Amino acid sequence: xxxxxxxFIGVYLPIVVALFFIMARLNHRLAAASxxxxxxxxxxxxxxxxVPLLLGSVAFNYLFGxxxxxxxxxGASPATVRAWxxxxxxxxxxxxxxxxxxxxxxxxxxxxxxADWNIVPIVLPLGISFFTFTQIAFLVDTSQGxxxxxxxxxYTLFVTxxxxxxxxxxxxxKEMMPQFAKPxxxxxxxxxxxxxxxxxxxxxxxxxxxxxxxAHVVARVFEAPAGTRFVAMEAWAAVLGYALQLYFDFSGYxxxxxxxxxxxxxxxxxxxxxxxxxxxxxxxxxxxHMTLSRFLRxxxxxxxxxxxxxSGRRYLNLMITMALGGLWHGxxxxxxxxxxxxxxxxxxxxxxxxxxxxxxxxxxxxxxxxPTACLLTxxxxxxxxxxxxxxxxxxxxxxxxxxxxxxxVLSSAMHIGKRDTVEMLPLLAxxxxxxxxxxxxARVEPALTAGLQLRPRRLQWRPTVPMALAIGVMGFLxxxxxxxxxxxxxxQF
Amino acid sequence: xxxxxxxxxxxLTILIPALAIVAINYRIGAIGWxxxxxxxxxxxxxxxxxxxxNIAVPQERNFxxxxxxxxxxxxxxxxxxxxTVQSLRGADLGLHGVYNFxxxxxDTAAVVTEAEYLADAMPQLEWxxxxxxxxxxxxxxxxxxxxxxxxxxTSTISTAAQLEDTLTLPRVVGLRARLVEWVQxxxxxxxxxxxxxSPLSGPYRCTDGVPGEGFAASDPTPCAGFRWDGTMSFExxxxxxxxxxxxxxxxxxxxxxxxxxxxxxxxxxxxEEYLRDLTQVAATLRARGGRMIVLLPPLLPGLExxxxxxxxxxxxxxxxxxxxxxxxxxxxxxxxxxxxSEDFGCQFSDFFDGHHNFGGCYDxxxxxLGDCRAPAWLLPPLExxxxxGKNCSR
Numbered sequence: 080x081x082x083x084x085x086x087f088i089g090v091y092l093p094i095v096v097a098l099f100f101i102m103a104r105l106n107h108r109l110a111a112a113s114x115x116x117x118x119x120x121x122x123x124x125x126x127x128x129x130v131p132l133l134l135g136s137v138a139f140n141y142l143f144g145x146x147x148x149x150x151x152x153x154g155a156s157p158a159t160v161r162a163w164x165x166x167x168x169x170x171x172x173x174x175x176x177x178x179x180x181x182x183x184x185x186x187x188x189x190x191x192x193x194a195d196w197n198i199v200p201i202v203l204p205l206g207i208s209f210f211t212f213t214q215i216a217f218l219v220d221t222s223q224g225x226x227x228x229x230x231x232x233x234y235t236l237f238v239t240x241x242x243x244x245x246x247x248x249x250x251x252x253k254e255m256m257p258q259f260a261k262p263x264x265x266x267x268x269x270x271x272x273x274x275x276x277x278x279x280x281x282x283x284x285x286x287x288x289x290x291x292x293x294a295h296v297v298a299r300v301f302e303a304p305a306g307t308r309f310v311a312m313e314a315w316a317a318v319l320g321y322a323l324q325l326y327f328d329f330s331g332y333x334x335x336x337x338x339x340x341x342x343x344x345x346x347x348x349x350x351x352x353x354x355x356x357x358x359x360x361x362x363x364x365x366x367x368h369m370t371l372s373r374f375l376r377x378x379x380x381x382x383x384x385x386x387x388x389x390s391g392r393r394y395l396n397l398m399i400t401m402a403l404g405g406l407w408h409g410x411x412x413x414x415x416x417x418x419x420x421x422x423x424x425x426x427x428x429x430x431x432x433x434x435x436x437x438x439x440x441x442x443x444x445x446x447x448x449x450p451t452a453c454l455l456t457x458x459x460x461x462x463x464x465x466x467x468x469x470x471x472x473x474x475x476x477x478x479x480x481x482x483x484x485x486x487x488v489l490s491s492a493m494h495i496g497k498r499d500t501v502e503m504l505p506l507l508a509x510x511x512x513x514x515x516x517x518x519x520x521a522r523v524e525p526a527l528t529a530g531l532q533l534r535p536r537r538l539q540w541r542p543t544v545p546m547a548l549a550i551g552v553m554g555f556l557x558x559x560x561x562x563x564x565x566x567x568x569x570x571q572f
Numbered sequence: 573x574x575x576x577x578x579x580x581x582x583x584l585t586i587l588i589p590a591l592a593i594v595a596i597n598y599r600i601g602a603i604g605w606x607x608x609x610x611x612x613x614x615x616x617x618x619x620x621x622x623x624x625x626n627i628a629v630p631q632e633r634n635f636x637x638x639x640x641x642x643x644x645x646x647x648x649x650x651x652x653x654x655x656t657v658q659s660l661r662g663a664d665l666g667l668h669g670v671y672n673f674x675x676x677x678x679d680t681a682a683v684v685t686e687a688e689y690l691a692d693a694m695p696q697l698e699w700x701x702x703x704x705x706x707x708x709x710x711x712x713x714x715x716x717x718x719x720x721x722x723x724x725x726t727s728t729i730s731t732a733a734q735l736e737d738t739l740t741l742p743r744v745v746g747l748r749a750r751l752v753e754w755v756q757x758x759x760x761x762x763x764x765x766x767x768x769x770s771p772l773s774g775p776y777r778c779t780d781g782v783p784g785e786g787f788a789a790s791d792p793t794p795c796a797g798f799r800w801d802g803t804m805s806f807e808x809x810x811x812x813x814x815x816x817x818x819x820x821x822x823x824x825x826x827x828x829x830x831x832x833x834x835x836x837x838x839x840x841x842x843x844e845e846y847l848r849d850l851t852q853v854a855a856t857l858r859a860r861g862g863r864m865i866v867l868l869p870p871l872l873p874g875l876e877x878x879x880x881x882x883x884x885x886x887x888x889x890x891x892x893x894x895x896x897x898x899x900x901x902x903x904x905x906x907x908x909x910x911x912x913s914e915d916f917g918c919q920f921s922d923f924f925d926g927h928h929n930f931g932g933c934y935d936x937x938x939x940x941l942g943d944c945r946a947p948a949w950l951l952p953p954l955e956x957x958x959x960x961g962k963n964c965s966r
């Protein structure tokens with residue numbers, strides 16, 4: 080079941096919201112349990128065969144979490160705690176590795192050996208990367224004494240909670256469990272319904288009205304046969320289109336998740352903060368898929384040593400983190416290249432900052448510095464997106480060749496017409512000139528911002544009639560597009 | 573402002589227009605495209621005028637069945653298939669008494685069912701043209717042909733399906749166009765009442781003097797619709813330009829393109845049940861002294877060659893053609909393989925997309941076949957040679 084479907088909006092959501100608040104009048108634990116059951120049903124709607132896998136993963140991690148916590152509290156040696164932690168994480172990685180990477184490794188081995196092995200396809204359970212990472216974080220937090228509450232119903236709800244189950248945001252135990260324990264979330268609140276409903280509609284609008292319209296335009300280039308000679312205009316238009324499609328699709332999904340959760344009074348962490356306005360790659364990764372960046376920083380980069388062992392080691396750690404981050408997105412060399420490219424960007428960015436290049440250029444360019452840096456960053460991100468979207472490296476290189484202008488700039492028979500390209504300009508304007516959903520609603524703090532200072536802009540949400548009319552019109556437009564159900568791009572990860 | 577007021581305004585802003593659109597579109601659908609009576613009305617009108625009927629797509633099947641029943645005693649042959657053969661005329665084949673029964677999006681399962689039903693229901697029927705649209709994937713599908721029972725002329729569309737359809741983007745956009753029309757008419761209320769009480773567009777004359785009328789038309793382009801012989805006029809469609817030709821060829825080879833996905837769907841293997849059932853119908857027609865002709869419809873010049881050489885499709889497209897050719901040869905069925913339309917002199921301007929031609933291409937195909945023209949070539953066609961000594965079947 081997708082958030083952008085009649086079944087979800089018209090049937091599932093009203094029933095679950097009503098059920099939760101009815102149950103809450105009887106018993107808070109019952110309400111939380113009903114929400115957990117509804118979340119598992121939401122997952123089972125996609126493929127009921129994977130429900131035992133999800134529940135098994137939840138039970139496994141819960142038991143390991145309790146064991147780690149008990150050992151730590153009972154004064155067991157750090158080695159014992161680490162052993163429990165290692166076993167738990169290994170179990171998670173085996174599960175993820177089997178479903179997501181086994182065939183990739185087998186295929187790569189076959190390619191190296193020149194063998195023609197018959198590799199049986201393995202269906203990737205929906206959201207496995209997200210619920211596995213969420214639980215790895217839980218185990219690590221438990222071993223460090225950061226996770227305090229071990230209520231099984233709340234834990235199950237924390238992992239399976241339907242707004243984030245399929246495509247994130249990746250949650251921290253410590254930011255969710257206290258919320259489940261708050262009595263006020265079990266009371267229906269018109270404020271929460273208004274705020275949650277508004278963000279949900281904004282997300283739906285981004286997905287249906289902005290992202291989906293770009294899909295077929297982008298596919299014309301990215302799905303073209305290998306060896307196609309693209310001219311610069313069509314190659315850049317396709318990459319620009321994909322950059323916009325992915326942003327509106329994934330940030331739209333994240334907004335919907337935040338909005339849905341807010342209906343229940345529960346705040347999820349913000350996942351996007353206008354990443355294309357970033358003036359360098361470091362800033363970009365602080366604003367793009369923020370909960371994944373946080374996870375990679377806390378559970379990979381810092382344990383690898385972070386910046387504690389000199390510049391060389393720091394750059395190596397960055398490269399390893401980003402390459403693995405790329406691999407997390409999918410079992411394919413294109414993702415590894417994409418991640419590594421971002422690793423290189425980050426290394427270059429840190430090196431540049433170390434040399435003080437930014438300060439010199441900002442003095443030279445004055446007020447033009449920020450827009451120039453922003454454009455340059457966006458261009459670099461777009462180049463990397465080529466590998467992220469292309470079906471294989473060969474296709475990606477075809478497109479990159481086209482982007483250099485080696486095959487010419489314009490042609491009379493382009494895969495993407497000039498009109499399609501011009502139609503992307505308003506979307507770029509939205510990305511660069513308008514406040515994002517969280518800045519727009521900063522006054523009512525719709526999500527967990529993790530210390531991020533979101534500046535309220537002039538265009539600010541308030542529960543007024545004009546605002547209700549504007550959001551209502553957006554909601555109505557979305558309804559007319561609901562029949563064209565398309566999955567979210569990040570579901571595949 | 574209170575949150576309750578905000579939520580009320582927000583909810584009403586979504587619900588009021590949505591419900592209004594559902595109501596109006598449901599009404600328009602109920603009296604129009606979902607109304608089984610509309611086909612009978614169109615048939616009666618065409619009987620009187622011999623004009624062009626522009627009818628809603630969901631009513632095409634009803635219309636064609638009723639029209640065929642209306643002309644039945646004089647009909648000796650039918651053309652079965654999808655919109656790709658809707659421009660093929662009996663005159664192209666050199667025959668009289670031909671009705672073009674092709675229906676939009678008719679897959680091969682439906683064609684087989686219709687062939688069996690019509691062969692059984694019309695004892696005077698001597699020959700058929702059955703189109704096999706392989707590039708659209710119709711020949712590969714898994715659905716078995718329906719039991720050719722007494723196919724009732726009227727099919728109905730469920731209320732749930734009608735309601736679901738009311739809020740789709742095309743219907744909402746269509747309603748907006750209607751509202752503009754009503755306002756521009758000068759008497760908007762009268763125009764709206766007329767539209768909500770009658771699905772007819774009102775009669776008009778086409779440039780060649782033939783009358784036309786819209787019957788809850790999906791595409792209101794005047795003079796686009798079915799002629800008396802069942803062929804489609806394709807009025808309003810634009811011929812492909814030279815640039816468009818290159819673009820269509822390039823896009824048709826994309827991995828996510830319609831043709832590539834269709835051909836790859838079943839690894840190029842046609843559903844053998846379809847071919848087996850068509851063989852039986854062919855035998856029935858042969859026993860009557862008639863003939864089954866299988867047509868692989870013409871494609872945009874160059875398209876078939878591209879599909880037969882592209883790494884994504886070559887293997888499967890080649891297999892499809894080999895299987896169909898072998899089947900036709902084994903069962904003495906006349907096969908006209910017009911896929912490489914450029915071999916018959918067709919040009920890109922004869923087409924308005926990759927697989928639809930205005931009819932000019934069919935004219936060229938059968939002119940090229942020259943001496944093979946019906947009726948003589950149909951009986952028996954395979955032994956006949958044209959002036960260059962070529963077989964009539966390719």
